[in-house]
Amino acid sequence: MSAVPETGPDLEALPGGLRAAVEAILMVADEPVSEYEIAAALVVPVASVQRVLDRLRAEYDGRAADLGYAGTLEPRGFELRSTGAGWRIYSRSEFAPVVSAFVAEGQAARLSQAALETLAVVAYRQPVSRGRISAIRGVNVDGVVRTLVQRGLIRELERDGESGAVLYGTTTFFLERMGIGSLDELPDIAPHLPGIDQIDHYED
Incomplete structure (x- = not known):
């Protein structure tokens, strides 16, 4: 000590x-x-x-x-x-709509649609591998994942025990940008992100 x-x-x-x-x-x-x-x-x-x-x-x-x-x-x-x-x-939780609007609209110009969709998949399905994200989105996401890691919005959490694949999750910086204290407070953004409302139809 x-x-x-x-x-x-x-x-x-x-x-x-x-x-x-x-x-x-x-x-x-x-x-x-x-x-x-x-x-x-x-x-x-x-x-x-x-x-x-x-x-x-x-x-x-x-x-x-x-x-x-x-x-x-x-x-x-x-x-x-x-x-x-x-x-x-x-x-403050009462301002979640204001903060969410800022993140979704004010920051949209800084993140591509592909990045926003990938970020949503990680946020709602973490821990999740790049392969899993690609399967959900139907496209290769290697470059987008690297961008999100570089911007501090997602990070490597662990490796999958069976496949050895790196699993990703969101960061505290992501929570701060969303204006929430934990993932339990994530807003329902599925209707605004194409394909995200279909996530639950995929099996791990």
């Missing part, structure tokens, strides 16, 4: 102090981070970090009374969630 440094960042010299430091860490975390990890990085008591996290969550939720404010606060478009793995900032 690596030693915890005796001194951490000079929080008093930073604008916003501990609160802003915790928020900055949450903004760059690509996976849930615990209060213990944050406290270790900043070299402050865990209880202090916990208080900041609770206040940030209340602030993002617009719970003015919990913060001791007499007025009102508007909730943010994002929220701070605590799971068994730790804390992380997510897009």
Whole structure:
């Protein structure tokens, strides 16, 4: 186990102090981070970090009374969630249609139709091999898969125990672009992607 440094960042010299430091860490975390990890990085008591996290969550939720404010606060478009793995900032579920529209429309110019369809197959059928994706789409997808890997939207998960084929799945970056916290929150996009509504007719 690596030693915890005796001194951490000079929080008093930073604008916003501990609160802003915790928020900055949450903004760059690509996976849930615990209060213990944050406290270790900043070299402050865990209880202090916990208080900041609770206040940030209340602030993002617009719970003015919990913060001791007499007025009102508007909730943010994002929220701070605590799971068994730790804390992380997510897009608020109410804005899923907005985020999905941005991903589907705003990013469409950057991904070809073939890439979007391949990404959908991976998202809804992962872990899935390139051969399986090709069978579903009816075309060779080697180049498209490489593009999606390069863009950080999908990644190699494991190898199939029988065939040895590489199996692919989506990344946390994909979830962030979709504005969701887990694959269980994936929207029903099948009607908008040709052929995807037929996936369940194929047998593994």
